[in-house]
Amino acid sequence: MHKNNFLQYLEFEKRYSQHTLISYNTDLTQFSSFILLEFEIKDIQEVSHSIIRSWISSLLESGISSRSVNRKITTLKSIFKYLMQEDVISENPTQKIISPKNVKKLPVFVEKLKMDQLLGEIEFPDTFEGERDKLIIDVFYMTGMRLSELLSVQLSDIDFINSTIKVLGKRNKERIIPLPSFLLEKLKNYSKINNINNYIFVNFEGNKLTSKKVYNIVNKYLSMVSSLEKKSPHVLRHTFATHMLNNGADINAIKEILGHANLSATQVYTHNTIDRLKTIYKQAHPRA
Secondary structure, three states: OOHHHHHHHHHOEEEEEEHHHHHHHHHHHHHHHHHHHOOOOHHHHOOHHHHHHHHHHHHHHHHHHHHHHHHHHHHHHHHHHHHOOOOOOOOOOHHOOOOOOOOOOOOOOOHHHHHHHHHHHHOOOOOOHHHHHHHHHHHHHHOOHHHHHHHHHEEEEHOOOOOOOEEOOOOOEEEEEOOOOHHEEEEEEHHHHHHOOOOOOEEOOOOOOOOOHHHHHHHHHOOOOOOOOOHHHHHHHOOOOHHHHHHHHHHHHHHHHOOOOOOHHHOHHHHHHHHHHHHHHEEEEEEE
């Protein structure tokens, strides 16, 4: 009951996305199963900080990454904070919980030559789906937007006069992304030819595409040019940011385009840029 009330609170008052709600629900279901199996506890009100620590230990021992564990801890902290606000509990057991340190991984991105090959040499079918799929790749690579943002883009979000597109990011924050003229023209032609008047990216029946469908499209075409293990829309977001920085873009501008709340989230891409500079230095300097 507490879980359902909490999820409704997140959905209707905090206006969290469906993706986030699913993640929270999964985490809480896993935690409930754990405390029932290991401690025979059915009510989250009976949970102590030592029980939470036991759960964290079991997650880490099972091989789950510290990043994923920290996300699950965030879920617990959120629900216990909610229960405190609702006067369901008098003490918050997560206050004594210390999150494990994340092992930072550099963002995976596609090399520029590979992207040039994909966008310039790979032939997309001369059909509605082929044109749409190529446009999806273009928009991801030219704007750095998230998958959820791309799915929500409507024709009314595109300003054809000022060459910009409006997207709705995390926590329902709107931001404006500039569009290059060739991409703006492609969006205009695509919309007119296919009679698009609502969501931009739809199936043949005119229904909004699903996350899985777009993921499969990106994975299919990246597989033609790249041997990366990950071939997702988010890899194209990483690729956009890395290529922009490699070409001298200001990091604060990249932060605004990506919709990052903090500069630290954007700075991770500078590591890829530094690695590139080291390689160039070793290749070019006579005493390197």
